[in-house]
Amino acid sequence: MTAISQLQAAAGPTPGAALEARHLVKEFRGFRATNDVSLQIQDGEIHAIIGPNGAGKTTLFNLLSGFLRPTSGEVHLFGERVDQLRPYEIVRRGLSRSFQISSVFPTMTVRDNVLVALQSPTPLPHQFWAPLSRLATLGEQADQILEDVGLGSAHDRLAADLSHGEKRQLEIGISLTQNPRVLLLDEPTSGMGSEGIARVIALVRQVARGRTVVLVEHNMSVVAELADRITVLQYGAVLASGRYDDVRQDPRVIEAYLGEEGH
Numbered sequence: 001m002t003a004i005s006q007l008q009a010a011a012g013p014t015p016g017a018a019l020e021a022r023h024l025v026k027e028f029r030g031f032r033a034t035n036d037v038s039l040q041i042q043d044g045e046i047h048a049i050i051g052p053n054g055a056g057k058t059t060l061f062n063l064l065s066g067f068l069r070p071t072s073g074e075v076h077l078f079g080e081r082v083d084q085l086r087p088y089e090i091v092r093r094g095l096s097r098s099f100q101i102s103s104v105f106p107t108m109t110v111r112d113n114v115l116v117a118l119q120s121p122t123p124l125p126h127q128f129w130a131p132l133s134r135l136a137t138l139g140e141q142a143d144q145i146l147e148d149v150g151l152g153s154a155h156d157r158l159a160a161d162l163s164h165g166e167k168r169q170l171e172i173g174i175s176l177t178q179n180p181r182v183l184l185l186d187e188p189t190s191g192m193g194s195e196g197i198a199r200v201i202a203l204v205r206q207v208a209r210g211r212t213v214v215l216v217e218h219n220m221s222v223v224a225e226l227a228d229r230i231t232v233l234q235y236g237a238v239l240a241s242g243r244y245d246d247v248r249q250d251p252r253v254i255e256a257y258l259g260e261e262g263h
């Protein structure tokens, strides 16, 4: 670590940062999947993490959301160090995430998927048998969330019967049940056609109001439409970070990644 980075590591939280990684390292049996990643996600921004396959995007998401413990380095959420906390403790502090692989219960209805997620923060076992009034409130909340994610008319369908795009909408709805201040979305448009992609772009814009959104995304036109700033990862390290229009012109980025997409 250089003298400057030591000073930075010792400093307090960056003002305006919702989420901050400081010199994050994750090694799997000596292989560095995350290599000294430092980045600041500003409160209220939409920030895209991009990079070629295997660049370490999912590993970084897992570190930011507590699903992996870093080998070294720190994660701060609104100024509080969270890298030693469990995922549910981080959720309680305002960060939720969706997964690359579908996390919905296929044999349950769309509405029940949301209801189960809404009940999950209940902190004490004796509250498991929630009073009817609370269940009614949860029902209203579930209906509102389904409306917000465009599944207002799909309440009673089995999750298994949803299209791929609708499942992604439901996943975003499930992430919203915790009313997160920071939402991490792992490839929200993967496997979608142009219609589904347009729907997800509109949905991300809508859920980003009053929130910070970090997304891993392969589709560069989605990144261009949505992201205020982007971070490019390569071989586990940050290659470039900044406004989309600036970063896309960085020759190292063009060579490493954007060039592949023809941008």
Ligand SMILES: Nc1ncnc2c1ncn2[C@@H]1O[C@H](COP(=O)(O)OP(=O)(O)OP(=O)(O)O)[C@@H](O)[C@H]1O
Residues within 6 Å of the ligand: 028, 031, 032, 033, 051, 052, 053, 054, 055, 056, 057, 058, 059, 060
């Ligand atoms: N649990 C693990 N054990 C060993 N190696 C791992 C593990 N998880 C990830 N890796 C390795 O770390 C590197 C980064 O993987 P990661 O999934 O984070 O990349 P990614 O950028 O998300 O890739 P993709 O775009 O294909 O999803 C890869 O070389 C991967 O094989």
